[in-house]
Amino acid sequence: MLARLECRNRRWRIGLVCAEDESSRMAVEWALQRKFVNVVFIGGTEIVLADKRFDRYRSHISVVRAESRDEAACTAVRMAREGTVDILMKGLINTDNLLRAVLNKEHGLLCKGAVMTHVALARMPSYHKMLFFTDSAVIPYPNREQRVEQVRTIVRICRQTGISRPKVALVHCTEKVNGKIFPLTEDYVEVIRMAKEGAFGDCVVDGPMDVKSACSADAMRIKNIKSPINGDADALVMPDIEAGNCFYKTITLFSQADTAGVLAGTKVPVVLPSRGDDAMSKFFSLALAAWCCYGEE
Amino acid sequence: MLARLECRNRRWRIGLVCAEDESSRMAVEWALQRKFVNVVFIGGTEIVLADKRFDRYRSHISVVRAESRDEAACTAVRMAREGTVDILMKGLINTDNLLRAVLNKEHGLLCKGAVMTHVALARMPSYHKMLFFTDSAVIPYPNREQRVEQVRTIVRICRQTGISRPKVALVHCTEKVNGKIFPLTEDYVEVIRMAKEGAFGDCVVDGPMDVKSACSADAMRIKNIKSPINGDADALVMPDIEAGNCFYKTITLFSQADTAGVLAGTKVPVVLPSRGDDAMSKFFSLALAAWCCYGEE
Numbered sequence: 001m002l003a004r005l006e007c008r009n010r011r012w013r014i015g016l017v018c019a020e021d022e023s024s025r026m027a028v029e030w031a032l033q034r035k036f037v038n039v040v041f042i043g044g045t046e047i048v049l050a051d052k053r054f055d056r057y058r059s060h061i062s063v064v065r066a067e068s069r070d071e072a073a074c075t076a077v078r079m080a081r082e083g084t085v086d087i088l089m090k091g092l093i094n095t096d097n098l099l100r101a102v103l104n105k106e107h108g109l110l111c112k113g114a115v116m117t118h119v120a121l122a123r124m125p126s127y128h129k130m131l132f133f134t135d136s137a138v139i140p141y142p143n144r145e146q147r148v149e150q151v152r153t154i155v156r157i158c159r160q161t162g163i164s165r166p167k168v169a170l171v172h173c174t175e176k177v178n179g180k181i182f183p184l185t186e187d188y189v190e191v192i193r194m195a196k197e198g199a200f201g202d203c204v205v206d207g208p209m210d211v212k213s214a215c216s217a218d219a220m221r222i223k224n225i226k227s228p229i230n231g232d233a234d235a236l237v238m239p240d241i242e243a244g245n246c247f248y249k250t251i252t253l254f255s256q257a258d259t260a261g262v263l264a265g266t267k268v269p270v271v272l273p274s275r276g277d278d279a280m281s282k283f284f285s286l287a288l289a290a291w292c293c294y295g296e297e
Numbered sequence: 298m299l300a301r302l303e304c305r306n307r308r309w310r311i312g313l314v315c316a317e318d319e320s321s322r323m324a325v326e327w328a329l330q331r332k333f334v335n336v337v338f339i340g341g342t343e344i345v346l347a348d349k350r351f352d353r354y355r356s357h358i359s360v361v362r363a364e365s366r367d368e369a370a371c372t373a374v375r376m377a378r379e380g381t382v383d384i385l386m387k388g389l390i391n392t393d394n395l396l397r398a399v400l401n402k403e404h405g406l407l408c409k410g411a412v413m414t415h416v417a418l419a420r421m422p423s424y425h426k427m428l429f430f431t432d433s434a435v436i437p438y439p440n441r442e443q444r445v446e447q448v449r450t451i452v453r454i455c456r457q458t459g460i461s462r463p464k465v466a467l468v469h470c471t472e473k474v475n476g477k478i479f480p481l482t483e484d485y486v487e488v489i490r491m492a493k494e495g496a497f498g499d500c501v502v503d504g505p506m507d508v509k510s511a512c513s514a515d516a517m518r519i520k521n522i523k524s525p526i527n528g529d530a531d532a533l534v535m536p537d538i539e540a541g542n543c544f545y546k547t548i549t550l551f552s553q554a555d556t557a558g559v560l561a562g563t564k565v566p567v568v569l570p571s572r573g574d575d576a577m578s579k580f581f582s583l584a585l586a587a588w589c590c591y592g593e594e
């Protein structure tokens with residue numbers, strides 16, 4: 001994925017909001033090395049100007065001063081809205097403070113009618129390819145409309161990163177549709193129908209199925225499930241934020257997963273690392289955000 | 298845990314319902330080898346009598362014929378109710394069919410006023426000790442009363458397996474209590490209050506916190522969470538069945554976890570393996586069920 005980004009020979013403009021933390025600066029430095037970004041540091045500019053590592057990238061960076069973190073957030077969001085940065089990234093600022101500026105109805109970054117959702121990506125030794133998943137951070141309990149947009153978004157991002165026909169599993173604890181106990185499963189039926197009718201372009205969407213069936217052909221065979229996913233999912237749509245967050249934290253802690261994440265459904269992709277994310281994960285998130293900037297090809 | 302079972306020098310009587318499947322027979326054979334069980338095979342008896350491996354355990358096994366799987370289930374449940382078996386285990390019978398007999402209001406195994414819940418146990422290379430969790434299989438969305446019983450049950454089972462002061466983390470995607478968006482978090486506050494007042498005996502109960510914070514002191518420090526769990530949880534109480542099932546399937550598939558599981562809140566522990574479980578996992582479940590038979594000591 002990274003190699004293919006570099007080949008494209010295009011630089012996306014990142015706005016890093018509050019550059020005071022070391023791991024964010026390290027992540028953007030790596031992205032500068034790989035030549036797929038230019039960086040606008042918004043807030044925390046003194047520390048950037050004093051950081052000798054950035055001297056060699058002088059023609060690819062710029063700084064915008066801000067008196068406070070909130071001012072940095074508002075400035076960054078305004079630049080994104082005006083089209084002078086392509087990607088926003090959270091530095092040393094609370095998620096709440098940055099999100100407040102992003103979500104502002106008048107001056108924020110919400111696209112009209114769009115559903116804001118979080119898409120993440122994991123690479124782990126125990127799975128044979130990258131695995132996308134949504135939503136571990138933003139929508140608590142998706143309703144049908146939000147579910148449709150989650151699927152639309154993850155299909156689009158999978159395709160943007162080069163998966164021509166993504167396999168999307170709608171995850172649930174049971175593979176039986178049962179609207180009485182599990183109302184979500186009825187939404188799944190509707191989403192699958194829409195996918196078959198072409199609402200999301202070329203893709204395979206199936207479920208309900210559990211994480212193991214989605215990602216293991218053996219597990220699927222033992223359970224006697226027939227599905228075009230065939231244990232080879234590219235993406236998991238999680239039933240709710242509890243399952244999504246549980247998956248994200250579990251693979252990070254117990255499965256040596258590298259992860260990346262990006263907020264979608266906004267005018268520009270927003271990288272919102274958690275406090276616990278390291279520089280590598282922030283760097284991967286930047287790469288994912290850069291892919292999100294490309295149209296489908 | 299196994300070694301300590303053997304030292305006890307006590308045999309619990311297992312009723313294996315429908316002995317036709319190989320991996321269940323293998324699991325009970327291992328348990329016979331380790332000398333902590335006697336086995337009553339209920340249904341599928343011809344195959345057991347023809348299985349030479351059991352010849353050497355003749356004084357520790359018996360067979361009860363059944364005309365059908367449902368008859369086997371009813372007979373097994375009656376024996377459990379009458380106290381002639383101590384543990385039930387599902388063999389080659391659908392979970393639904395066995396549960397129907399277990400849940401029968403008149404002739405079943407429900408204790409009056411008790412909440413039936415599923416408790417599981419994982420051992421994985423990336424965690425330094427056994428990790429209990431509930432509920433990945435039975436209660437979809439626990440209400441406050443069910444939550445209290447889940448905590449009571451998992452604390453009891455932890456203590457029965459030798460953990461004198463279990464640390465129980467109440468898992469949630471956020472560590473902030475917010476009844477408006479996340480009503481569960483208010484139940485957690487109440488459960489923690491009860492724990493502090495001694496309702497569950499000697500134990501530590503805290504939350505809400507995510508899986509990573511519950512099981513990593515580093516993650517807890519980075520997030521600046523102060524908790525007596527301190528990243529060293531013995532048990533995770535999952536917010537709902539979606540998160541529980543997602544955790545269970547994820548660690549099995551992506552973290553090389555060995556797991557065991559048992560149904561609690563019934564007159565005798567019931568081992569209900571999934572179709573995908575191997576003989577080792579069924580054997581571990583038997584060991585866990587045997588522990589559940591001991592009183593707290």
